[in-house]
Amino acid sequence: MVEAGAGRGALAKAVLAAAPACGPALRYVAVERSAALRAQHPAGVESAGTLPAEPFAGVVLANELVDNLPFGLVERRPEGWAEVRVTADLAETLVAVDDPALAPDAPVGGRIPVQRAARAWVDEARRLAGRVVVIDYADTTPGMARRPWTDWVRTYRGHGRGRSPLEDLGQQDVTCEVAVDQLPPATSDRSQAEFLRAHGIEELAYDARRAWQERAHIGDLQALISRSRVHEANALTDEAGLGAFRVLEWLQGV
Ligand SMILES: C[S@@+](CC[C@H](N)C(=O)[O-])C[C@H]1O[C@@H](n2cnc3c(N)ncnc32)[C@H](O)[C@@H]1O
Incomplete structure (x- = not known):
């Protein structure tokens, strides 16, 4: 079992607590990019900073990782789509881009995420293992286009909600619900x-x-x-x- 984005290892700890049922069949590798969080991994877990390089027999599991990966943000304007970028003084600026063709019926003013890193991560996990399991907040791109973007881009600080993603840089977690239609088609989605x-x-x-x-x-x-x-x-x-x-x-x- 390779758990990607293992954080402090809370899920790893719970799985290992049930591990006697699995016996030596279970080898648990917790992949976490933050060295400070890796240092808190529970005993019995092998810690790593990146996914394994080579394919292996097993499962890649990601609980609340994919919503943590970087994403782009685009907005429907009367004349077409524009990417939401940020100036050096942290103000939003819109830059025209090609139609991302992800939400053709998006209302003017509607925003959608563009989740290339999430797609690349799923592709890489599928190259490595025959079973990939992703647990996350999710919706579809057209569904997100109809919701206020501040509903699906959320920030967290400590155990509570944070402020705008452009405030408190580096002090809060920025997350984006996962647009399932931007990922490779899943075998199951429930x-x-x-x-x-x-x-x-x-x-x-x-x-x-x-x-x-x-x-x-x-x-x-x-x-x-x-x-x-x-x-x-x-x-x-x-x-x-x-x-x-x-x-x-x-x-x-x-
Ligand atoms: C919300 S936490 C996951 C919690 C954990 N899976 C659990 O269930 O207890 C997301 C974690 O993913 C890590 N992360 C983000 N991008 C990563 C990447 N590309 N590779 C490894 N870890 C990453 C973050 O540092 C953060 O600790």
Whole structure:
């Protein structure tokens, strides 16, 4: 398993906690460009700064990486499309560009992202592994053209929302929802709730609920772990919350 954009390794840690079920079959490589975050990776994880150079038998997984990759921004003007660029004093300036042909019916004033880096990343991951799994906020380019761009370009600082992407440079995370139609066609595209159900989260939650009911009166650690597993399963599959994340998969020869 190669997890790209592993951050501090929160997902890696959770997967490794379940790893006894996988035994020695699981080798977990956490790829993170930030050395400071790599230093926080949990024990049992192999850390790397870049994806492996050569193809391997396994999975490339990216949870909230692709929304973090650089993107362009273009706006529909009455006379055609213009790229939104930034001047040295951090003001927006529009520069005419060729029709990106991504959202023909975009209203004048509508903006869309141009996600070449995301596409290149998926191409590279597919070259490396027969299974690529991307979990992220996603929409389509025409859908984004109809929404205010400030809805789908979001900034985060600490655990809260940040300010405009042109403020606090280097101090906040700039993210952009993933336009799935700009990526190579996926083998499957479903909500996180559907993906987790297909992989047995309801059975896990059922077992945890039973364990909690049996041990609630004891109130020991196992009881508390079981209770939090039930809450986590509910949160991860809540279609109005985390369950609405998209899970895109590319399978080749698997
Ligand atoms: C939101 S975090 C991902 C959290 C993590 N996947 C998890 O589930 O706990 C995104 C991470 O991707 C990293 N990143 C961005 N571009 C990258 C790249 N090209 N290669 C590796 N890591 C990258 C960022 O440094 C950041 O730590």
